[in-house]
Amino acid sequence: MIEFHDVSKVFDNRVRALSEVDLFIGKGEFAFVVGPSGAGKSTLLRLIYRADLPTKGSVIVDGRNLGTMRRSAIPFLRRNIGVVFQDFKLLPRRNVHENVAFALEVTGLARSETRKRVAQVLDVVGLRSKQRSYPDELSGGEQQRVSLARALANSPKILLADEPTGNLDPEAGASLMRHLVEISLLGTTVLVATHAKPIVDVFRARVIRLERGRVVSDEERSGYDGSLSPRGGAG
Amino acid sequence: MWLIGYCLREAGKGMRRNGFLSIATAATAGIAMLVLAIFLLGAANLAHLADYVERQLQVSLFLADGVTAEQRDELASSVSQIEGVGEVVFVSKEQALERLREAFGENAALLDGIEDFNPLRDALEVGIKDGTSVAAVVEAVKDDPCVSEVSYGKELVARLLSVTRLLRIGILALAGLLGVATLFLIQNSIRLSVFARREEIAIMRLVGATDAVIRWPFIFEGLILASAGAALAAVTVTAAYAWAARFAALNLVFLPVLTVRATMGWVGPAVIVTGATTGAVGALLALRRWLRD
Numbered sequence: 165m166i167e168f169h170d171v172s173k174v175f176d177n178r179v180r181a182l183s184e185v186d187l188f189i190g191k192g193e194f195a196f197v198v199g200p201s202g203a204g205k206s207t208l209l210r211l212i213y214r215a216d217l218p219t220k221g222s223v224i225v226d227g228r229n230l231g232t233m234r235r236s237a238i239p240f241l242r243r244n245i246g247v248v249f250q251d252f253k254l255l256p257r258r259n260v261h262e263n264v265a266f267a268l269e270v271t272g273l274a275r276s277e278t279r280k281r282v283a284q285v286l287d288v289v290g291l292r293s294k295q296r297s298y299p300d301e302l303s304g305g306e307q308q309r310v311s312l313a314r315a316l317a318n319s320p321k322i323l324l325a326d327e328p329t330g331n332l333d334p335e336a337g338a339s340l341m342r343h344l345v346e347i348s349l350l351g352t353t354v355l356v357a358t359h360a361k362p363i364v365d366v367f368r369a370r371v372i373r374l375e376r377g378r379v380v381s382d383e384e385r386s387g388y389d390g391s392l393s394p395r396g397g398a399g
Numbered sequence: 400m401w402l403i404g405y406c407l408r409e410a411g412k413g414m415r416r417n418g419f420l421s422i423a424t425a426a427t428a429g430i431a432m433l434v435l436a437i438f439l440l441g442a443a444n445l446a447h448l449a450d451y452v453e454r455q456l457q458v459s460l461f462l463a464d465g466v467t468a469e470q471r472d473e474l475a476s477s478v479s480q481i482e483g484v485g486e487v488v489f490v491s492k493e494q495a496l497e498r499l500r501e502a503f504g505e506n507a508a509l510l511d512g513i514e515d516f517n518p519l520r521d522a523l524e525v526g527i528k529d530g531t532s533v534a535a536v537v538e539a540v541k542d543d544p545c546v547s548e549v550s551y552g553k554e555l556v557a558r559l560l561s562v563t564r565l566l567r568i569g570i571l572a573l574a575g576l577l578g579v580a581t582l583f584l585i586q587n588s589i590r591l592s593v594f595a596r597r598e599e600i601a602i603m604r605l606v607g608a609t610d611a612v613i614r615w616p617f618i619f620e621g622l623i624l625a626s627a628g629a630a631l632a633a634v635t636v637t638a639a640y641a642w643a644a645r646f647a648a649l650n651l652v653f654l655p656v657l658t659v660r661a662t663m664g665w666v667g668p669a670v671i672v673t674g675a676t677t678g679a680v681g682a683l684l685a686l687r688r689w690l691r692d
Contacts, residue, residue, distance in 0.1 A: 239604075253601070255602065257416060270608035270612050270613075271608070314606070
């Protein structure tokens with residue numbers, strides 16, 4: 165579903181965010197991307213939804229090479245990729261329902277369909293009862309679930325989460341992670357960038373470790389600091 | 400079809416959410432269009448006035464003694480073929496004296512007895528439709544032996560022509576400048592509106608909205624706000640001009656002023672169309688830098 169071939173990213177200010185990254189993430193897989201701040205986790209995610217282009221190498225998502233993709237095709241790529249951020253990125257003047265419906269309206273979905281679909285995804289994250297509330301009336305955990313519902317609204321094949329638990333208390337963080345795992349079990353590829361050790365350690369999933377832009381380890385069923393069942397180097 | 404409905408709804412929401420800014424944008428466009436309307440009215444009336452004065456122009460060709468009726472008619476017909484020349488009328492010296500008598504009015508008795516040695520001359524009065532043709536007429540008859548003297552408001556014609564030309568160019572240039580100024584004002588207003596909603600735009604891009612879906616609500620917004628402002632300006636100017644035209648008709652009888660119907664019939668639509676266009680173009684310009692990936 166997601167392939168990185170010898171990908172490097174150097175920003176205009178000469179900061180080297182990624183170096184020679186090779187990755188393969190299959191359909192329905194659940195993986196953590198871990199590493200200290202500035203290791204390149206966010207850049208890695210941004211390359212997947214084509215917010216950035218690699219300086220070298222190629223990124224292939226769902227069989228399409230993002231480097232040669234036309235500008236006009238980008239929106240359609242993004243409809244297949246849900247993204248959740250640490251700061252939720254909800255619109256403060258729209259209520260829960262409107263925030264989620266927004267993602268569907270802009271794709272041209274009929275209003276009755278939109279209403280149905282919004283109800284479905286709010287059910288998934290357990291927030292249907294709060295659909296008339298505004299973001300500032302919700303807890304951090306609830307806001308992040310609204311953001312997750314919005315990411316899921318278009319039934320994406322890929323879900324990316326950039327430090328999704330960064331602003332949440334441990335309990336809300338764990339609850340959100342359970343939602344993400346459930347979503348991956350339904351066939352969506354889920355990639356979570358985080359430096360929350362406890363969460364990574366609990367879930368024992370694939371862990372891709374970045375340091376200074378390089379993949380230093382990539383192990384199945386691992387913990388934050390590496391683990392018992394090595395997968396055998398990067399790749 | 401979906402896009403139009405969606406864009407109208409979003410433009411409406413956008414205007415409601417940024418109420419104050421929307422009113423400011425409409426007011427800006429309205430004021431600019433008001434000034435434009437006033438300039439257009441001024442220009443139309445000046446052109447009308449210049450036209451009016453030009454139409455009063457006349458060249459008198461005084462005929463030499465002994466010119467026969469045939470020679471006279473031939474001259475008249477050749478002059479009347481010059482472009483921009485209106486009617487050519489023969490005024491005999493007797494008729495000229497009669498006119499003089501009328502002009503003297505109560506003092507006409509002073510002219511009694513003058514008939515026998517009438518000092519006036521036979522003349523062809525050449526009506527001028529276009530001020531620029533005066534020179535052509537003068538040139539054509541300059542060497543004609545039948546014409547003893549040519550009389551026309553030489554200086555007046557020259558001055559009038561240069562003044563009206565200057566005025567027309569000046570007004571055209573001013574109207575152009577105003578149009579550009581309006582474009583910048585609206586562009587800035589829409590840019591503020593876009594800036595106020597930059598997070599919304601970022602999220603739209605994130606969830607896969609196409610450029611059209613992002614762009615059109617703002618263009619509709621610019622279009623609607625600027626048209627509303629322009630319409631208000633057109634109504635205001637129409638009312639004000641109706642009053643001014645009536646005032647002029649009653650109190651400044653000598654001044655030829657165009658009627659409301661003759662002017663606002665085109666000034667109104669022109670102002671609204673200009674407003675709408677600048678609104679849409681301004682919005683488009685404002686959006687350019689926000690629509691890169």
